[in-house]
Amino acid sequence: MSASKRKPTANSWILFLLVMGACLFIYFQSENVKEKKNVPLPTKLHPVVEKDKEKLIKRAKDKGISIVVTDGFRTFKEQDKLYAKGRSEEGDIVTTVRGGESYHNYGLAIDFALKTTNGDVVWDMQRDSNRNGKADWMEVVAIAKDLGFSWGGDWEFKDYPHLQKDFGLSIEDLKNGDRPPEQE
Template sequence: MDSVNGTSGTSGSSSAHDSQSASLGAQSAPTAADTREQELSDELENNPDAVAALGALTANPSYAQLSVEQQVAALDAFNAAPNLATATYLQGAAEQTLDPQATPSALTPDAGTLTLDGQTYSIRNGELIGADGQVAGSIRNDGQVQLNSDTAPRSVYDDINTRVQMRELGPDQQMHDLVNLHAADPNGRLDNPSINREMARLATETISRARREAMDMRVVSDFRSVEEQNALYAQGRTAPGRIVTNATGGSSWHNYGLAVDVAFNNANGQPSWPDNAHWDRYGELAVARSLEWGGNWRGITDRPHIEYHPGLGAGEARTMLPAYRQGGLPQVWNNLGLGGP
Protein backbone atom coordinates (compact mmCIF):
# COMPACT_ATOMS: atom_id res chain seq x y z
CA MET A 1 0.00 0.00 0.00
CA ASP A 2 2.81 2.39 0.96
CA SER A 3 4.57 1.54 -2.24
CA VAL A 4 1.48 2.22 -4.32
CA ASN A 5 0.74 5.48 -2.47
CA GLY A 6 4.35 6.53 -2.77
CA THR A 7 4.44 5.81 -6.46
CA SER A 8 1.18 7.61 -6.98
CA GLY A 9 2.40 10.63 -5.02
CA THR A 10 5.69 10.79 -6.91
CA SER A 11 3.96 10.49 -10.26
CA GLY A 12 1.53 13.30 -9.42
CA SER A 13 4.33 15.60 -8.26
CA SER A 14 6.43 14.85 -11.33
CA SER A 15 3.46 15.39 -13.60
CA ALA A 16 2.69 18.73 -12.01
CA HIS A 17 6.35 19.78 -12.25
CA ASP A 18 6.54 18.74 -15.91
CA SER A 19 3.34 20.66 -16.64
CA GLN A 20 4.68 23.75 -14.92
CA SER A 21 8.01 23.50 -16.77
CA ALA A 22 6.22 23.12 -20.07
CA SER A 23 4.11 26.17 -19.28
CA LEU A 24 7.16 28.25 -18.40
CA GLY A 25 8.91 27.00 -21.51
CA ALA A 26 5.99 27.99 -23.67
CA GLN A 27 5.94 31.44 -22.10
CA SER A 28 9.65 32.02 -22.67
CA ALA A 29 9.80 30.61 -26.20
CA PRO A 30 10.48 33.38 -28.72
CA THR A 31 7.64 34.28 -31.02
CA ALA A 32 8.03 34.65 -34.78
CA ALA A 33 8.18 38.40 -34.19
CA ASP A 34 10.95 37.99 -31.60
CA THR A 35 12.91 35.89 -34.07
CA ARG A 36 12.40 38.38 -36.90
CA GLU A 37 13.44 41.26 -34.65
CA GLN A 38 16.65 39.44 -33.71
CA GLU A 39 17.38 38.70 -37.38
CA LEU A 40 17.06 42.38 -38.25
CA SER A 41 19.15 43.44 -35.26
CA ASP A 42 21.92 41.04 -36.29
CA GLU A 43 21.80 42.18 -39.92
CA LEU A 44 21.94 45.86 -38.98
CA GLU A 45 24.59 45.42 -36.30
CA ASN A 46 27.06 47.72 -38.05
CA ASN A 47 24.49 50.50 -38.34
CA PRO A 48 23.74 51.46 -34.72
CA ASP A 49 21.28 54.14 -35.83
CA ALA A 50 19.15 51.55 -37.61
CA VAL A 51 19.32 49.21 -34.61
CA ALA A 52 18.19 52.08 -32.35
CA ALA A 53 15.28 52.80 -34.72
CA LEU A 54 14.31 49.14 -34.56
CA GLY A 55 14.35 49.31 -30.77
CA ALA A 56 12.17 52.42 -30.82
CA LEU A 57 9.60 50.57 -32.93
CA THR A 58 9.46 47.39 -30.84
CA ALA A 59 9.36 49.33 -27.54
CA ASN A 60 6.28 51.26 -28.66
CA PRO A 61 3.15 50.34 -26.62
CA SER A 62 0.91 50.17 -29.71
CA TYR A 63 3.33 47.81 -31.45
CA ALA A 64 3.33 45.58 -28.34
CA GLN A 65 -0.46 45.21 -28.57
CA LEU A 66 -0.40 43.93 -32.16
CA SER A 67 -0.76 40.24 -32.91
CA VAL A 68 2.42 38.33 -33.66
CA GLU A 69 1.50 38.22 -37.35
CA GLN A 70 0.98 41.98 -37.39
CA GLN A 71 4.29 42.53 -35.62
CA VAL A 72 6.12 40.43 -38.21
CA ALA A 73 4.46 42.43 -40.98
CA ALA A 74 5.56 45.66 -39.30
CA LEU A 75 9.13 44.40 -39.00
CA ASP A 76 9.19 43.40 -42.67
CA ALA A 77 7.94 46.88 -43.57
CA PHE A 78 10.65 48.40 -41.37
CA ASN A 79 13.31 46.39 -43.18
CA ALA A 80 12.41 48.09 -46.47
CA ALA A 81 13.87 51.32 -45.06
CA PRO A 82 15.26 50.70 -41.58
CA ASN A 83 15.49 54.19 -40.16
CA LEU A 84 13.81 56.35 -37.52
CA ALA A 85 11.32 57.88 -39.97
CA THR A 86 10.02 54.44 -40.93
CA ALA A 87 9.88 53.35 -37.30
CA THR A 88 7.89 56.46 -36.45
CA TYR A 89 5.43 55.80 -39.26
CA LEU A 90 4.96 52.19 -38.19
CA GLN A 91 4.29 53.29 -34.62
CA GLY A 92 1.45 55.42 -35.97
CA ALA A 93 0.26 52.60 -38.21
CA ALA A 94 0.13 50.27 -35.19
CA GLU A 95 -1.96 52.80 -33.31
CA GLN A 96 -4.31 53.08 -36.26
CA THR A 97 -4.57 49.29 -36.53
CA LEU A 98 -5.74 49.15 -32.93
CA ASP A 99 -8.12 52.07 -33.47
CA PRO A 100 -9.14 52.61 -37.12
CA GLN A 101 -10.67 55.96 -36.17
CA ALA A 102 -7.36 57.31 -34.92
CA THR A 103 -5.31 59.79 -36.96
CA PRO A 104 -1.83 59.51 -35.40
CA SER A 105 0.53 62.42 -36.03
CA ALA A 106 3.39 59.91 -36.30
CA LEU A 107 2.23 58.94 -39.80
CA THR A 108 3.55 62.16 -41.33
CA PRO A 109 6.55 64.43 -40.67
CA ASP A 110 5.86 67.69 -38.85
CA ALA A 111 8.42 69.68 -40.82
CA GLY A 112 11.33 69.39 -43.24
CA THR A 113 12.14 69.83 -46.88
CA LEU A 114 11.97 67.81 -50.08
CA THR A 115 13.66 68.40 -53.42
CA LEU A 116 12.20 66.17 -56.09
CA ASP A 117 12.55 66.45 -59.88
CA GLY A 118 14.30 69.78 -59.44
CA GLN A 119 11.47 71.29 -57.36
CA THR A 120 11.87 72.12 -53.69
CA TYR A 121 8.99 71.87 -51.24
CA SER A 122 8.76 72.64 -47.56
CA ILE A 123 7.00 70.10 -45.35
CA ARG A 124 4.23 71.13 -42.98
CA ASN A 125 2.39 68.42 -41.08
CA GLY A 126 2.68 65.98 -43.97
CA GLU A 127 1.81 68.54 -46.66
CA LEU A 128 4.25 69.59 -49.38
CA ILE A 129 4.23 73.35 -49.81
CA GLY A 130 5.52 74.74 -53.11
CA ALA A 131 7.36 78.00 -53.71
CA ASP A 132 4.00 79.65 -54.38
CA GLY A 133 2.78 78.73 -50.91
CA GLN A 134 0.23 76.26 -52.22
CA VAL A 135 -0.16 72.63 -51.21
CA ALA A 136 1.51 70.57 -53.94
CA GLY A 137 1.13 67.11 -52.43
CA SER A 138 1.73 65.03 -49.34
CA ILE A 139 4.49 62.99 -47.73
CA ARG A 140 4.48 60.23 -45.11
CA ASN A 141 7.17 59.14 -42.68
CA ASP A 142 7.59 55.87 -44.57
CA GLY A 143 8.90 57.94 -47.49
CA GLN A 144 5.81 57.76 -49.69
CA VAL A 145 5.21 60.96 -51.67
CA GLN A 146 2.10 61.88 -53.62
CA LEU A 147 2.31 65.03 -55.72
CA ASN A 148 -0.94 66.51 -56.94
CA SER A 149 0.36 66.11 -60.48
CA ASP A 150 1.21 62.41 -60.03
CA THR A 151 -1.17 59.55 -60.70
CA ALA A 152 0.51 57.27 -58.16
CA PRO A 153 2.68 57.68 -55.06
CA ARG A 154 6.43 57.15 -55.16
CA SER A 155 9.20 56.81 -52.62
CA VAL A 156 11.76 59.42 -51.66
CA TYR A 157 14.30 56.60 -51.73
CA ASP A 158 13.79 55.74 -55.43
CA ASP A 159 16.18 58.42 -56.73
CA ILE A 160 19.54 58.72 -54.95
CA ASN A 161 19.61 62.44 -55.77
CA THR A 162 16.40 63.25 -53.91
CA ARG A 163 17.01 65.69 -51.08
CA VAL A 164 14.77 64.89 -48.12
CA GLN A 165 14.70 65.98 -44.51
CA MET A 166 11.82 64.76 -42.37
CA ARG A 167 11.53 66.28 -38.90
CA GLU A 168 9.36 65.53 -35.89
CA LEU A 169 8.48 67.55 -32.81
CA GLY A 170 9.87 65.73 -29.79
CA PRO A 171 8.69 65.59 -26.18
CA ASP A 172 11.15 68.40 -25.47
CA GLN A 173 9.19 70.58 -27.92
CA GLN A 174 12.22 70.69 -30.20
CA MET A 175 12.32 69.57 -33.82
CA HIS A 176 14.47 66.48 -34.44
CA ASP A 177 15.56 64.87 -37.69
CA LEU A 178 13.99 61.53 -38.48
CA VAL A 179 15.98 61.24 -41.71
CA ASN A 180 18.21 63.78 -43.46
CA LEU A 181 19.57 62.88 -46.90
CA HIS A 182 21.31 65.08 -49.46
CA ALA A 183 21.84 64.32 -53.15
CA ALA A 184 24.16 61.31 -53.46
CA ASP A 185 25.58 62.08 -56.90
CA PRO A 186 25.15 65.84 -57.45
CA ASN A 187 27.94 65.96 -60.02
CA GLY A 188 26.62 63.04 -62.08
CA ARG A 189 29.76 60.96 -61.64
CA LEU A 190 27.85 57.70 -62.06
CA ASP A 191 26.60 59.01 -65.41
CA ASN A 192 30.16 59.52 -66.64
CA PRO A 193 30.46 57.52 -69.91
CA SER A 194 33.90 56.43 -68.72
CA ILE A 195 32.25 54.50 -65.87
CA ASN A 196 31.09 51.03 -66.83
CA ARG A 197 27.28 50.76 -66.65
CA GLU A 198 27.31 47.62 -64.50
CA MET A 199 29.72 49.28 -62.09
CA ALA A 200 27.43 52.31 -61.96
CA ARG A 201 24.37 50.15 -61.37
CA LEU A 202 25.92 48.24 -58.48
CA ALA A 203 27.25 51.43 -56.90
CA THR A 204 23.80 53.01 -57.20
CA GLU A 205 22.17 49.98 -55.57
CA THR A 206 24.68 50.09 -52.71
CA ILE A 207 24.19 53.80 -52.07
CA SER A 208 20.42 53.46 -52.41
CA ARG A 209 20.27 50.83 -49.68
CA ALA A 210 22.61 52.89 -47.48
CA ARG A 211 20.24 55.86 -47.87
CA ARG A 212 17.30 53.71 -46.82
CA GLU A 213 19.25 53.09 -43.63
CA ALA A 214 19.60 56.89 -43.22
CA MET A 215 23.28 56.84 -44.25
CA ASP A 216 23.81 60.15 -46.06
CA MET A 217 26.44 59.26 -48.69
CA ARG A 218 27.72 60.76 -51.92
CA VAL A 219 30.02 59.81 -54.80
CA VAL A 220 33.24 61.86 -54.80
CA SER A 221 35.49 60.10 -57.34
CA ASP A 222 34.99 58.01 -60.46
CA PHE A 223 37.16 57.52 -63.57
CA ARG A 224 40.80 58.51 -63.23
CA SER A 225 43.24 58.55 -66.15
CA VAL A 226 46.57 56.75 -66.02
CA GLU A 227 48.30 60.15 -65.85
CA GLU A 228 46.09 61.27 -62.98
CA GLN A 229 46.79 58.00 -61.19
CA ASN A 230 50.55 58.51 -61.49
CA ALA A 231 50.19 62.03 -60.08
CA LEU A 232 48.18 60.66 -57.15
CA TYR A 233 50.80 57.95 -56.57
CA ALA A 234 53.53 60.62 -56.43
CA GLN A 235 51.70 62.36 -53.56
CA GLY A 236 53.62 61.74 -50.35
CA ARG A 237 56.54 60.34 -52.32
CA THR A 238 57.93 62.81 -54.82
CA ALA A 239 55.17 65.40 -54.39
CA PRO A 240 53.70 67.15 -51.32
CA GLY A 241 50.94 65.51 -49.31
CA ARG A 242 50.35 62.19 -47.61
CA ILE A 243 50.41 58.80 -49.28
CA VAL A 244 46.88 57.86 -50.32
CA THR A 245 47.45 55.03 -52.81
CA ASN A 246 49.87 52.22 -53.61
CA ALA A 247 48.64 52.00 -57.20
CA THR A 248 50.61 53.46 -60.08
CA GLY A 249 49.00 54.38 -63.39
CA GLY A 250 47.25 51.35 -64.87
CA SER A 251 47.26 49.53 -61.50
CA SER A 252 44.00 51.02 -60.24
CA TRP A 253 40.53 49.97 -61.31
CA HIS A 254 39.67 53.67 -61.38
CA ASN A 255 41.74 53.81 -64.57
CA TYR A 256 39.30 51.44 -66.26
CA GLY A 257 36.02 52.98 -65.10
CA LEU A 258 35.44 50.14 -62.66
CA ALA A 259 35.80 51.91 -59.31
CA VAL A 260 34.25 54.80 -57.41
CA ASP A 261 34.88 56.44 -54.06
CA VAL A 262 32.25 57.78 -51.70
CA ALA A 263 32.03 60.03 -48.67
CA PHE A 264 29.43 60.87 -46.07
CA ASN A 265 27.64 64.20 -46.35
CA ASN A 266 27.98 66.50 -43.36
CA ALA A 267 25.11 68.59 -42.02
CA ASN A 268 25.66 71.14 -44.79
CA GLY A 269 25.67 68.53 -47.55
CA GLN A 270 29.44 68.65 -48.04
CA PRO A 271 31.63 65.52 -48.30
CA SER A 272 33.32 64.31 -45.12
CA TRP A 273 35.12 61.16 -43.99
CA PRO A 274 34.45 60.85 -40.24
CA ASP A 275 36.02 57.89 -38.49
CA ASN A 276 32.80 57.18 -36.61
CA ALA A 277 30.66 56.92 -39.77
CA HIS A 278 29.12 53.55 -40.55
CA TRP A 279 31.87 52.47 -42.97
CA ASP A 280 31.63 48.78 -42.08
CA ARG A 281 27.92 48.70 -42.86
CA TYR A 282 28.59 50.42 -46.18
CA GLY A 283 31.22 47.77 -46.88
CA GLU A 284 28.76 44.98 -46.07
CA LEU A 285 26.21 46.46 -48.48
CA ALA A 286 28.82 46.72 -51.23
CA VAL A 287 30.16 43.19 -50.79
CA ALA A 288 26.58 41.85 -50.80
CA ARG A 289 26.33 43.27 -54.33
CA SER A 290 29.52 41.53 -55.52
CA LEU A 291 31.65 44.66 -55.21
CA GLU A 292 35.17 44.69 -53.82
CA TRP A 293 35.43 46.97 -50.79
CA GLY A 294 38.70 48.72 -50.00
CA GLY A 295 38.02 48.46 -46.29
CA ASN A 296 38.83 44.73 -46.52
CA TRP A 297 42.30 45.26 -47.94
CA ARG A 298 45.51 44.50 -46.11
CA GLY A 299 48.09 47.24 -45.80
CA ILE A 300 46.53 50.53 -46.85
CA THR A 301 42.79 50.19 -46.40
CA ASP A 302 40.49 52.41 -48.43
CA ARG A 303 37.06 52.45 -46.80
CA PRO A 304 35.44 54.89 -49.28
CA HIS A 305 36.46 52.73 -52.26
CA ILE A 306 34.43 50.12 -54.15
CA GLU A 307 35.31 48.38 -57.42
CA TYR A 308 34.03 45.69 -59.76
CA HIS A 309 36.15 43.30 -61.83
CA PRO A 310 34.57 39.83 -62.01
CA GLY A 311 37.13 37.05 -62.38
CA LEU A 312 40.12 39.15 -61.34
CA GLY A 313 41.52 40.15 -57.97
CA ALA A 314 41.91 43.66 -56.62
CA GLY A 315 45.64 43.60 -57.34
CA GLU A 316 45.29 42.44 -60.96
CA ALA A 317 44.23 45.73 -62.53
CA ARG A 318 47.55 46.12 -64.34
CA THR A 319 46.82 43.01 -66.40
CA MET A 320 44.20 45.10 -68.20
CA LEU A 321 46.71 47.75 -69.32
CA PRO A 322 47.54 46.06 -72.68
CA ALA A 323 43.83 45.79 -73.51
CA TYR A 324 43.32 49.42 -72.55
CA ARG A 325 46.17 50.54 -74.79
CA GLN A 326 44.82 48.44 -77.62
CA GLY A 327 41.13 49.33 -77.50
CA GLY A 328 40.48 51.70 -74.62
CA LEU A 329 37.81 51.18 -71.99
CA PRO A 330 35.46 49.16 -74.24
CA GLN A 331 38.19 46.57 -74.78
CA VAL A 332 38.82 46.24 -71.04
CA TRP A 333 35.10 45.87 -70.33
CA ASN A 334 34.68 43.30 -73.10
CA ASN A 335 37.61 41.28 -71.78
CA LEU A 336 35.87 41.16 -68.39
CA GLY A 337 32.57 40.17 -69.93
CA LEU A 338 30.96 43.49 -69.02
CA GLY A 339 30.01 44.59 -72.52
CA GLY A 340 30.38 48.06 -73.93
CA PRO A 341 29.49 51.46 -72.48
Protein backbone atom coordinates in the same frame (compact mmCIF):
# COMPACT_ATOMS: atom_id res chain seq x y z
CA MET B 1 89.12 6.23 -84.79
CA SER B 2 86.65 7.73 -87.28
CA ALA B 3 84.39 10.64 -86.37
CA SER B 4 81.29 8.44 -86.61
CA LYS B 5 82.57 6.08 -83.88
CA ARG B 6 83.60 8.74 -81.28
CA LYS B 7 81.95 8.61 -77.89
CA PRO B 8 80.34 11.82 -76.68
CA THR B 9 82.49 13.63 -74.14
CA ALA B 10 81.26 15.23 -70.93
CA ASN B 11 81.59 18.66 -72.56
CA SER B 12 79.33 17.69 -75.46
CA TRP B 13 76.71 16.38 -73.03
CA ILE B 14 76.84 19.62 -71.05
CA LEU B 15 76.48 21.64 -74.25
CA PHE B 16 73.54 19.47 -75.35
CA LEU B 17 71.78 19.91 -71.98
CA LEU B 18 72.34 23.68 -72.00
CA VAL B 19 70.85 24.01 -75.50
CA MET B 20 67.86 21.82 -74.60
CA GLY B 21 67.32 23.77 -71.39
CA ALA B 22 67.38 27.06 -73.25
CA CYS B 23 64.87 25.73 -75.80
CA LEU B 24 62.51 24.53 -73.04
CA PHE B 25 62.82 27.84 -71.20
CA ILE B 26 61.92 29.81 -74.34
CA TYR B 27 59.01 27.48 -75.09
CA PHE B 28 57.48 27.71 -71.61
CA GLN B 29 57.99 31.49 -71.44
CA SER B 30 56.11 31.93 -74.72
CA GLU B 31 53.29 29.70 -73.43
CA ASN B 32 52.87 31.91 -70.32
CA VAL B 33 52.88 35.26 -72.14
CA LYS B 34 49.45 36.48 -73.09
CA GLU B 35 49.14 38.30 -76.35
CA LYS B 36 48.18 41.90 -75.72
CA LYS B 37 44.86 42.81 -77.30
CA ASN B 38 44.61 46.13 -79.08
CA VAL B 39 41.49 47.52 -77.40
CA PRO B 40 40.84 51.08 -76.30
CA LEU B 41 41.05 52.01 -72.66
CA PRO B 42 37.77 52.80 -70.92
CA THR B 43 36.86 56.46 -70.50
CA LYS B 44 34.14 56.13 -67.86
CA LEU B 45 32.79 53.76 -65.24
CA HIS B 46 31.87 50.30 -66.47
CA PRO B 47 28.04 50.08 -66.92
CA VAL B 48 27.67 47.42 -64.20
CA VAL B 49 29.77 49.45 -61.75
CA GLU B 50 27.74 52.57 -62.61
CA LYS B 51 24.45 50.72 -62.05
CA ASP B 52 25.62 49.22 -58.75
CA LYS B 53 27.00 52.59 -57.62
CA GLU B 54 23.48 54.02 -57.99
CA LYS B 55 22.01 51.04 -56.10
CA LEU B 56 24.56 51.60 -53.32
CA ILE B 57 23.59 55.26 -52.96
CA LYS B 58 19.86 54.38 -52.88
CA ARG B 59 20.19 51.48 -50.44
CA ALA B 60 22.31 53.60 -48.09
CA LYS B 61 19.72 56.40 -48.29
CA ASP B 62 16.96 53.88 -47.47
CA LYS B 63 18.90 53.17 -44.24
CA GLY B 64 19.14 56.90 -43.46
CA ILE B 65 22.75 57.23 -44.63
CA SER B 66 23.73 59.82 -47.19
CA ILE B 67 26.85 59.04 -49.19
CA VAL B 68 28.70 60.72 -52.01
CA VAL B 69 30.96 59.06 -54.56
CA THR B 70 34.14 61.11 -54.41
CA ASP B 71 35.96 59.37 -57.23
CA GLY B 72 35.23 56.90 -60.00
CA PHE B 73 36.97 56.51 -63.33
CA ARG B 74 40.51 57.94 -63.36
CA THR B 75 42.90 58.39 -66.28
CA PHE B 76 46.46 57.09 -66.04
CA LYS B 77 47.62 60.71 -65.81
CA GLU B 78 45.25 61.44 -62.91
CA GLN B 79 46.45 58.26 -61.18
CA ASP B 80 50.10 59.29 -61.60
CA LYS B 81 49.28 62.70 -60.09
CA LEU B 82 47.73 60.99 -57.04
CA TYR B 83 50.73 58.65 -56.81
CA ALA B 84 53.06 61.66 -56.66
CA LYS B 85 51.35 62.90 -53.45
CA GLY B 86 53.62 62.29 -50.49
CA ARG B 87 56.47 61.38 -52.81
CA SER B 88 57.53 64.02 -55.33
CA GLU B 89 54.60 66.33 -54.44
CA GLU B 90 53.37 67.74 -51.12
CA GLY B 91 50.71 65.83 -49.19
CA ASP B 92 50.05 62.45 -47.71
CA ILE B 93 50.45 59.22 -49.65
CA VAL B 94 46.98 58.26 -50.85
CA THR B 95 47.76 55.40 -53.24
CA THR B 96 50.41 52.75 -53.72
CA VAL B 97 49.89 52.36 -57.47
CA ARG B 98 50.79 54.33 -60.59
CA GLY B 99 48.69 54.88 -63.70
CA GLY B 100 47.53 51.61 -65.23
CA GLU B 101 47.83 49.76 -61.91
CA SER B 102 44.47 50.81 -60.40
CA TYR B 103 41.01 49.44 -61.08
CA HIS B 104 39.92 53.10 -61.22
CA ASN B 105 41.89 53.34 -64.50
CA TYR B 106 39.60 50.72 -66.06
CA GLY B 107 36.30 52.10 -64.73
CA LEU B 108 35.94 49.32 -62.18
CA ALA B 109 36.32 51.21 -58.88
CA ILE B 110 34.73 54.01 -56.89
CA ASP B 111 35.59 55.84 -53.67
CA PHE B 112 32.90 57.05 -51.30
CA ALA B 113 32.44 59.28 -48.27
CA LEU B 114 29.57 60.14 -45.94
CA LYS B 115 27.57 63.32 -46.36
CA THR B 116 26.26 65.16 -43.31
CA THR B 117 22.83 66.82 -43.11
CA ASN B 118 24.48 70.23 -43.62
CA GLY B 119 26.22 68.96 -46.77
CA ASP B 120 29.74 68.37 -45.44
CA VAL B 121 31.62 65.40 -46.86
CA VAL B 122 33.31 63.34 -44.14
CA TRP B 123 35.40 60.19 -43.87
CA ASP B 124 34.31 59.44 -40.29
CA MET B 125 34.21 55.67 -39.91
CA GLN B 126 32.58 55.90 -36.44
CA ARG B 127 29.69 58.20 -37.43
CA ASP B 128 26.19 56.87 -36.70
CA SER B 129 23.90 59.48 -38.24
CA ASN B 130 20.91 57.11 -38.46
CA ARG B 131 21.30 56.33 -34.73
CA ASN B 132 20.93 52.56 -35.03
CA GLY B 133 24.05 51.72 -33.01
CA LYS B 134 26.07 50.75 -36.10
CA ALA B 135 28.76 52.79 -37.81
CA ASP B 136 27.32 54.22 -41.05
CA TRP B 137 30.60 53.50 -42.84
CA MET B 138 30.43 49.80 -42.12
CA GLU B 139 26.75 49.70 -43.07
CA VAL B 140 27.70 51.15 -46.47
CA VAL B 141 30.53 48.61 -46.81
CA ALA B 142 28.07 45.78 -46.05
CA ILE B 143 25.67 47.06 -48.74
CA ALA B 144 28.56 47.35 -51.20
CA LYS B 145 29.73 43.82 -50.51
CA ASP B 146 26.16 42.59 -50.96
CA LEU B 147 26.26 44.24 -54.41
CA GLY B 148 29.46 42.36 -55.25
CA PHE B 149 32.04 45.06 -54.56
CA SER B 150 35.26 44.25 -52.76
CA TRP B 151 36.44 46.74 -50.13
CA GLY B 152 39.88 48.33 -49.81
CA GLY B 153 39.56 48.15 -46.02
CA ASP B 154 40.15 44.40 -46.28
CA TRP B 155 43.57 44.90 -47.89
CA GLU B 156 47.02 44.99 -46.33
CA PHE B 157 47.36 48.64 -47.44
CA LYS B 158 44.07 49.95 -46.10
CA ASP B 159 42.04 52.04 -48.55
CA TYR B 160 38.83 52.52 -46.59
CA PRO B 161 36.87 54.62 -49.14
CA HIS B 162 37.67 52.23 -52.03
CA LEU B 163 35.19 49.79 -53.58
CA GLN B 164 35.85 47.78 -56.74
CA LYS B 165 34.52 45.04 -58.99
CA ASP B 166 37.27 43.13 -60.74
CA PHE B 167 35.05 40.61 -62.59
CA GLY B 168 37.79 38.01 -62.02
CA LEU B 169 40.31 40.08 -63.99
CA SER B 170 43.72 40.99 -62.65
CA ILE B 171 45.45 44.28 -63.44
CA GLU B 172 47.70 42.31 -65.82
CA ASP B 173 44.61 41.00 -67.63
CA LEU B 174 43.29 44.55 -67.97
CA LYS B 175 46.67 45.83 -69.19
CA ASN B 176 46.64 43.06 -71.81
CA GLY B 177 43.28 44.29 -73.10
CA ASP B 178 40.87 41.92 -71.38
CA ARG B 179 37.62 43.66 -70.45
CA PRO B 180 34.63 42.52 -68.40
CA PRO B 181 31.32 41.99 -70.17
CA GLU B 182 29.11 45.08 -70.40
CA GLN B 183 26.42 43.37 -68.30
CA GLU B 184 26.36 40.70 -65.62
